[in-house]
Amino acid sequence: MAVPRDSDETSYLLPPSRKDWEGQAIPDFVYGPKDLVWEGIQWPGSAPSLLEDPVPPSRFDRALRSAWRQRMGLGLFRYRLGELQTRTLPGAVGFVAQLNVERGVKRRRPQDIHSVKQAFDPAQFNFNRIRPGEVLFRLLGAPDPPGAAQQEDVLVLINVSPLEWGHVLLVPEPARGLPQRLLPGALRAGVEAVLLSSHPGFRVGFNSLGGLASVNHLHLHGFYLGHRLPVEGAPSEPLDPGGHLHLLQAPPAPGFLFYTSGPGPDLEALVGRVCRVTDYLTDHEIAHNLFVTRGAPPGKASRSSALTGVRVILWARKSSFGVKEGEAFNVALCELAGHLPVKTSQDFSTLTEAAALALIQDCLLPPAQAEEVQAALVALIAQDEQ
Template sequence: MADSAGSSETSYLLPPNREDWEEQGIPDFVYGQKELTREGIQWPRTAPSLPDTRPLSHFDSALCSAWRQRMELGLFRYRLGELQTRTLPGPMGFVAQLNVERGVQRRRPQNIRSVRQAFDPEEFNFNKIRPGEVLFRLRREPDPPGVLQQEDILVMINVSPLEWGHVLLVPEPARGLPQRLLPGALRAGLEAVLLSSHPGFRVGFNSLGGLASVNHLHLHGYYLPHRLPVEGAPSEPLDPGGRLHLLQAVPAPGFLFYTGGPGPDIEALVSRVCRATDYLTAREIAHNLFVTRGAPPGQTSFSSTLTGVRVILWPRKSSFGVKEREAFNVALCELAGHLPVKTPQDFSSLTEAAALALIRDCLLPPAQAEEVRAALVALTAQEEQ
């Protein structure tokens, strides 16, 4: 059922009868280089909501229409309405949202004991989901010689959504890959952000020990119609070539990688980031990663125009299981400044100081953080050799 990204013939909606779902097969969303080149992505004067009346890309339209249909069909664990949202007073600009249902009804995390834990086919994995949970297969058109071909990525609903359009990007689930970041998966996440014309579409990855709840390779993607501090925060260069920066003035200092857009620069960035996550995984250091449109490194601009894509990597203490008594659990979105809060009491009383305390309690101790910093700088320097 392959079709070009610009065609209106492909349907990403399920037929009305459930018995026809499996027979339909998975539709292909096929895209090429031209769909990745989008200039002038910017925040409007008022935050864009979803469903959105502004012109969306073909990717956004396909994802949002199929996602909305699955919500109407009752394939989620709860019906997501408009979430109560407030920006916490203070310089960080935390975006707190009340999401009681996710805190109560999400699937219990698997028993994870190691960042390098092997895939277990007996545990829940994405080969066991209902057919209707898959929206489409993300497929890249054949690239010119010398450029790696993108593997197929299934885009499926997260049945316990954080926000509107919350999906999972799962590379070839039948391969049974453990939750360890691979270049093809990261490249797909970067390109999904570039395919979207919505400034608030973000992608992220939680390692095992970094609050990944399923040990089967996947990334998260979701729409949040609010700016986050990591988009335009300043950074300090860590190597002379400007390929690795330390993000500052954010909830948690992180390693910043940047690309101005599609092309060879993305291949270099993917390789650089995956070398860093391989280093962390080999040493049993949990980590979270966040992909968002944002300003180039070194700039402190919070202007409305988002000129490129920022990738932020946070090494952190391992945390196995969910800490039920805390206002929120610290994973990819919380480190970026988006706080899904579990109870009305915590939502109304949460302060910036309390949020910062929870987040910073999950970071590596200073000596280990400095060791990781030196190692990633050394890995970056090896690119020149």
């Protein structure tokens, strides 16, 4: 098993004095294939607390949480996140609603975005401008096999306006100034981050430009949510003979499902397929959101607590530039997966499943365009199989 340069998770903590932050080397979290947890992850009988893990935390969990907790104590966030009020909306979907008022009013305003394939602009805010203390560590996948090319560096940063406990950003090589367009190395790091955690509720996601990404600098979100979500076991049907692309039809929203249950070539093939699809969507100015979670294999609905592989779910949607004011929530990667961060106490107490579905439906592609996109993606996957 690969080990970091200092195997104690306290190596990812800042010096106690702020004046000592500058010039500090970014610690490395080095991992290899044996660190990825593929089996034995499942939900307990009741929803877990993030402070009482359903299984022993992994080395990745300990490193992330200890460093994240310290940054919260040092006041590096825009607000102090306590335990969020949470309720499951009555109804068949199982929406998990959370009240997060401060995120709604204190998060950084979205950048001026007008295109899904907009170029990176160094004059706007980007992750090269953050404070040193916001960096937790560098995520480094050890070459496999030994001697192979080193994977790209991915910085793990705190999200200063967290939507849940442990909310981080995964930023591949920020100095390159990459726009918010999904790349294979970034997606691979996101999937592997999910597999590095032993908590069933650690998820990773990506918002495209026009899909409510607020910063045009390549990044993914990672966070813990101690609740099951409907997309983990929702039913699906195959769209191609090889079974590589599935249609997730159940609410909250229809989406494209990719699945892997093993490392090596299977994982690499999934990364390649997903990025070819997101390239198509970006090139055609179609906004999209992506969600990575542990889940059940494609097929019939599963209510099993066992999470046997990784689901990557992709939604093509209407472009939306900026944040809509006055809505109970804005529709991005969390909401399409069934997790609703709500902005006001009034909306939190009165929100219904029907109202949530209506807000989400309003952000989806019109049926005719959705069918065209589906046909194009099926043809794209078919080309890969030839």
